[in-house]
Amino acid sequence: xxxxxxxxxxxxxxxxxxxxxxxxxxxxSCATAIAKTYPPSSFTTSxxxxxxxxxxxxxxxxxxxxxxxxxxxxxxxxxxYPKRPSKPLFEGLxxxxxxxxxxxxxxxxxxxxxxxxxxxLVVDAxxxxxxxxxxxxxxxxxLSTLERITVPIASIDIPSGWDVEKGKAxxxxxxMLISLTAPKKAAVHFAGRYHFLGGRFVPAAxxxxxxxxxxxxxxxxxxxxxx
Amino acid sequence: xxxxxxxxPRKxxxxxxxxxxxxxxxxxxxxxxxxxxxxxxPTIFYPKRSMxxxxxxFxxxxxxxxxxxxxxxxxxxxxxxxxxxxxxxAVLGAEAEAGEGKEPCAAILATLKHVRxxIVSLDVPSGWDVEAGSSxxISPDVLVSLSAPKQCARRFLGxxxxxxxxFLPYDMQKKFELNPPxxxxxxxxxxxxxxx
Numbered sequence: 001x002x003x004x005x006x007x008x009x010x011x012x013x014x015x016x017x018x019x020x021x022x023x024x025x026x027x028x029s030c031a032t033a034i035a036k037t038y039p040p041s042s043f044t045t046s047x048x049x050x051x052x053x054x055x056x057x058x059x060x061x062x063x064x065x066x067x068x069x070x071x072x073x074x075x076x077x078x079x080x081y082p083k084r085p086s087k088p089l090f091e092g093l094x095x096x097x098x099x100x101x102x103x104x105x106x107x108x109x110x111x112x113x114x115x116x117x118x119x120x121l122v123v124d125a126x127x128x129x130x131x132x133x134x135x136x137x138x139x140x141x142x143l144s145t146l147e148r149i150t151v152p153i154a155s156i157d158i159p160s161g162w163d164v165e166k167g168k169a170x171x172x173x174x175x176m177l178i179s180l181t182a183p184k185k186a187a188v189h190f191a192g193r194y195h196f197l198g199g200r201f202v203p204a205a206x207x208x209x210x211x212x213x214x215x216x217x218x219x220x221x222x223x224x225x226x227x
Numbered sequence: 228x229x230x231x232x233x234x235x236p237r238k239x240x241x242x243x244x245x246x247x248x249x250x251x252x253x254x255x256x257x258x259x260x261x262x263x264x265x266x267x268x269p270t271i272f273y274p275k276r277s278m279x280x281x282x283x284x285f286x287x288x289x290x291x292x293x294x295x296x297x298x299x300x301x302x303x304x305x306x307x308x309x310x311x312x313x314x315x316x317a318v319l320g321a322e323a324e325a326g327e328g329k330e331p332c333a334a335i336l337a338t339l340k341h342v343r344x345x346i347v348s349l350d351v352p353s354g355w356d357v358e359a360g361s362s363x364x365i366s367p368d369v370l371v372s373l374s375a376p377k378q379c380a381r382r383f384l385g386x387x388x389x390x391x392x393x394f395l396p397y398d399m400q401k402k403f404e405l406n407p408p409x410x411x412x413x414x415x416x417x418x419x420x421x422x423x
Binding site: 014015016017018031032035036072073096099100101200201203204205219220 | 228231263264265281283284287288291292293393394396397398412413
């Protein structure tokens with residue numbers, strides 16, 4: 001977890017990347033991985049409906065960017081974003097989604113069965129690699145519900161609720177994991193079908209410095225399928 | 228896409244990226260950074276740097292990624308032809324009006340007119356009038372229209388014309404009657420049919 005935070009810090013302070021820049025590339029990677037794996041034609045719901053659940057931090061921001069790109073790729077995303085930071089970055093991302101007619105739910109579907117009926121996929125953008133400690137409401141109940149759905153879950157960077165290094169045996173079991181920048185330690189516990197790498201912005205010098213040993217991305221793709 | 232790595236004539240995948248003082252130049256800086264990530268070897272010529280903090284950060288990002296910045300552009304065109312596989316023209320965009328006549332843009336464009344290696348222009352071939360096009364200006368091989376093609380794109384005679392505008396919301400497309408083509412898969416650019 002510390003290494004991931006150190007890399008992030010270096011990208012922002014040494015390389016002068018803005019959070020906006022990297023978040024946009026991260027969110028785009030997530031949408032791309034999803035589009036490659038669960039194309040709109042594969043949905044059994046009448047529309048390719050996707051529920052994007054956004055948490056209170058940067059992982060939630062990644063989710064908002066992802067939702068916007070999913071819309072451009074022909075999906076029908078719906079966002080649930082209960083705790084919104086009052087920062088221009090997040091307000092801007094929210095506005096961009098709203099202006100693209102992406103609905104924001106005022107409450108979370110009460111039951112797992114309802115989610116299964118309405119959506120063909122759920123994007124878990126609740127907690128990311130900075131997550132520590134206890135899960136605060138409303139996210140505890142949200143995660144309990146998500147643990148009971150049968151439609152696939154695509155988690156951004158870390159399955160929410162997992163310990164960033166050790167995982168969580170009785171926690172969320174996503175079908176897809178999109179590791180951003182580099183896979184985190186918890187990824188060894190990932191048991192789903194699809195593991196993608198995204199966030200193709202790490203300069204070669206940083207990759208070497210932290211011995212990331214990332215396999216090469218194909219051509220101009222912004223994602224790499226690891227499994 | 229237009230110049231995949233295996234297709235390049237030179238041993239090293241070198242590309243010269245010429246950046247003007249305004250937004251078009253800044254887009255060139257971002258392009259150079261992504262070219263580096265794609266394993267090309269970009270070199271930047273950015274004689275007149277913007278004071279905009281965002282653009283200055285783009286410059287830092289490129290510098291920290293070991294992308295060299297030339298201190299001058301050779302006027303001897305053969306030197307450019309020999310050193311690089313292609314030139315990215317990010318000098319002037321659609322916003323430029325007086326830019327063309329001013330230095331250092333005028334001298335840069337005079338040199339670029341004579342290079343023999345392919346030129347990729349970002350949005351508008353630099354020096355062209357954004358609506359009427361140009362006579363005697365640079366002749367790019369590839370044009371990448373940003374958001375939507377500009378009027379002068381009708382005069383484009385090069386090999387490939389791409390549109391990069393997949394980020395435009397649907398209601399804006401309708402409002403401005405853009406009728407964009409369909410983007411394949413998850414691609415962010417689409418190649419329009421080459422002009423006849």
